Amino acid sequence: MYQPPVVGDTFIDIEQRKFNLAYYDELQALLNPNPMLGSETGLHLTQDDFRSKIDSGELRPAYAITHDNNELTASQKKELKKREPYITELATLVHDGYKPTVDKTIDKLKQIVHGKYHIGTEKHGNSTIARWWKQYREAEFNLKKSIAPRKSQPKRTNTATENFLNRFFTDTWVKGNIENIARGYSSYSKAVLKAQTQNDAIEQVSERTFSRRIEGLNAFNIILNSGNYSEVKKALRTLSKKIKTTHVLERVEMDRMSLNLALIDEEGKPTGNVSIYIAIDCHSRYPLSVTFELGTSEDTEGVVRSFKRIFESTSDQLNACGIPFKIIVDNGSGYKAEQFKQITQRLGCELIKAPSNEPWRKPFVESFNNTLREEFFKGGEFKLPDGTITIGLPGYKDKRTHKTSKPSSEETIKKAASLPVEEFASLLHDYLVHYVNSKHSSLNNKTPQQVWNESVALKPLIPVNKELLSAACHYIEHNPSLSQRGTVQVNKQVFADDRIKQCYLDAKTLDKNQDMTVTVKSDPDDGRWVTVIADFPCYDHPKVFDFVENRKLSGSELEYPLSFEELNTTSGTPERRDIFSRKIANLVKQKTRSLGSGKPVATAKENLSKGLSTAERIKRSNQSYAYKPIKKSKKSKEDNTPSDKGNIKRKVSPNRNEAQLGLWQD
Structure with a gap:
């Protein structure tokens, strides 16, 4: 009810x-009936029943339908709807003797509104509600008159229009060129017309508004490349809010992060630089896949390996996995490979490629990369074996932050290496467990694990077909010859099967001169089996043999993937690794190379045992090298000419010792 009823109101x-x-x-x-206006019987109500019917909408005052709606602007109507529950209930409390603007009254008011109208208690602050009451009182207790019209401002889009525009930017526009605004707006217009058949609330924004949004995205690019962590974090948080998802695995973003970090391998030698492949679920902020490599650049093998880990849990503590609906990647060399595109298509995943160097197109994974770098590599607190505490991962060198500073060289990074590979994997795993069980403000103070579990409970995951996954990831092609024994050799590994042996016999029976070259597809990360395709001219159609097993493996050895690198390497450190949970608290101190030549230098321990001062040690050191004559050169028997070189001595400044001693004594 907008104002107290007056006799005569309709x-x-x-x-x-x-x-x-x-x-x-x-x-x-x-209330008397009005036969002229459709009423036949009157209503006799108690004051409480009358008020209840008005609050519930069973009875509506005519002035609220005609007069008020004609006078109020759209913004005033929205504000009226927002204030009405609070002012109505607060008026009741004031009538019962409560003071209207004290915290005790407003706290009680919030509880009443929450229970009756299902509005959160933190929706509006106490000072805001007190201001509303003051304006209501100054307007002589007329709620409509207490709301002043808003100043003129540009037209704002409704929720449906805003959500559709954001979805267009994140799904369609993300694939294109940011400079082609006219073409992008044309595509957007067609998408709006199609979407309006499903939801007529979606409106088309003007080309000026569309262009202004693009300019805003350009501004985000400047911020994200500035190196200011707090501003970058704020910008990514803003971008993340524009992307709407309803369930887990609806949108997964992938990226690779290169680090100025080397580790120590099993032989005690420094590895190449560490790079990390990451895939994160945008709905729950859960890192689905985290793999790392040593001394390699971005390639298809690393990307596919990271992609496969989305389909299987990392450990008992990191158990999120499943089939992603939409994959967002950049245009890096590994992610744009045709093999990766074919794998995602075969598994039913939509692959969206964003241009490189535009991190705003993948804000979730970029935000996680920043968090990982700041909280783990740069800001992590680690306890060393000797009990001391250090901030930052041992051996990590931060990236260059200023154009005048020199980047860390590969030699410098390797010299700083002290953390074993296994220990790094364990520490990274522990951090990720901590991350998924920490509350996130962007998730309404829920943890990624909680959001994941709630979403899975509402929308169960599609079961992963492991055979299809394994077959889809056989993307490397080889062309060996099929042997008479029914074997093929790929990357130093021999694969055998009775089916391909019979294929050999059948082909030779049809044509004894048949070329037995076959196509073999393999996964570099899984050397347990391969796919053999026999496309012989004597066959009507190619024959495909899936899961041809490695002759070297059997039984339990076929349960878990083994890469060709691991199968062919008897020692050393494989370049490609997963994170796993193992605790090895150890730091390796690299051995320095001893001096190859020159006079041995007395150790500090020997000097201290003699009790010499710094000045005295410098004086003795200078005396040991100065005033020594150079040896005479040997003359040949035929040369009897006297030489002056034999009398030459090393020239030393007579004031050298005194000047250096004075410097240290000062």
């Missing part, structure tokens, strides 16, 4: 019948 019920208010006091209300 009210309309839900059947559009009209009544005139004939009598009203603090106990009862009498």
